Amino acid sequence: MSKTLMVTGASKGIGLETVRRFLQNDAEVTTIVLVARESEDYTQALAELEEINERGVTLAPYFADLADRGGVIRLCAEIVKAHGNVDILVNNAGYTKPVPLQQVDFADFERTIAVNLYAPFTFVQELLHHGNKFELIVNIASTAGINGRSGWLTYSASKAAVINMSEVMREELAIYGTRVVCISPGRTATALRRVLAPDEDPSTIMQPQDVAEVIEMLASPVGRFVDSANLVVRQ
Numbered sequence: 001m002s003k004t005l006m007v008t009g010a011s012k013g014i015g016l017e018t019v020r021r022f023l024q025n026d027a028e029v030t031t032i033v034l035v036a037r038e039s040e041d042y043t044q045a046l047a048e049l050e051e052i053n054e055r056g057v058t059l060a061p062y063f064a065d066l067a068d069r070g071g072v073i074r075l076c077a078e079i080v081k082a083h084g085n086v087d088i089l090v091n092n093a094g095y096t097k098p099v100p101l102q103q104v105d106f107a108d109f110e111r112t113i114a115v116n117l118y119a120p121f122t123f124v125q126e127l128l129h130h131g132n133k134f135e136l137i138v139n140i141a142s143t144a145g146i147n148g149r150s151g152w153l154t155y156s157a158s159k160a161a162v163i164n165m166s167e168v169m170r171e172e173l174a175i176y177g178t179r180v181v182c183i184s185p186g187r188t189a190t191a192l193r194r195v196l197a198p199d200e201d202p203s204t205i206m207q208p209q210d211v212a213e214v215i216e217m218l219a220s221p222v223g224r225f226v227d228s229a230n231l232v233v234r235q
């Protein structure tokens, strides 16, 4: 069995650790499609992944700003043409700019919804339109989507919508044999968390590797027994 995994937000944090784990541990995954914006971090991450790529997995990096829906639609066509079916999709990319309600800039609210909600929706819908058959879709929401947090209005709202959207996807796609799981991580030591909590000591909270391990478990044989629409992962 030869599978294609696609991870958005693969340049750092949870996304990068997810790619690393599948690359090293899942013998069935022979192609990994990575998506993020072009950056030095991403270039460095790709070089590091190639260094540990002992199985000769095809690492296919793409550069895209997920706030651009037209770009996401074009990207889906490119990916299908180059790699065929995407078996496992991890909708992980996320954006936040926390500010109090009075200071919310509407354009930034739109950007948050575009990256965190519309992009995962568009990847799923567009790939389905191309005839894709997903085995597993993992949408990364947040515990902030379960309980709104002061100062995080746009982020919390976007993640609440991801949790709800995942429930609908889970119900609608079950007839195709697709499993849809939403993961809501708690505090995880990444760049995004530093934006939300700049004064926190990252060594005291969950690490991105921990969340990646849970995602890997979902794709493993035992993962099919996880019957949960929203899996909370926290310390």
Ligand SMILES: NC(=O)c1ccc[n+]([C@@H]2O[C@H](COP(=O)([O-])OP(=O)(O)OC[C@H]3O[C@@H](n4cnc5c(N)ncnc54)[C@H](OP(=O)(O)O)[C@@H]3O)[C@@H](O)[C@H]2O)c1
Residues within 6 Å of the ligand: 008, 009, 010, 011, 012, 013, 014, 015, 035, 036, 037, 038, 039, 041, 042, 064, 065, 066, 067, 092, 093, 094, 095, 115, 140, 141, 142, 143, 184, 185, 186, 187, 188, 189, 190, 191, 192, 193, 208
């Ligand atoms: N860290 C936490 O405490 C925590 C808790 C709950 C949920 N989460 C969720 O976990 C997911 C991963 O975040 P992380 O914590 O690992 O943060 P991170 O290290 O900052 O990674 C975020 C990823 O999203 C990508 N991204 C952001 N905006 C993008 C855009 N416009 N177009 C394309 N890619 C974009 C980034 O790529 P670029 O290189 O393009 O910036 C990066 O790869 C997010 O959905 C986040 O909301 C995190």
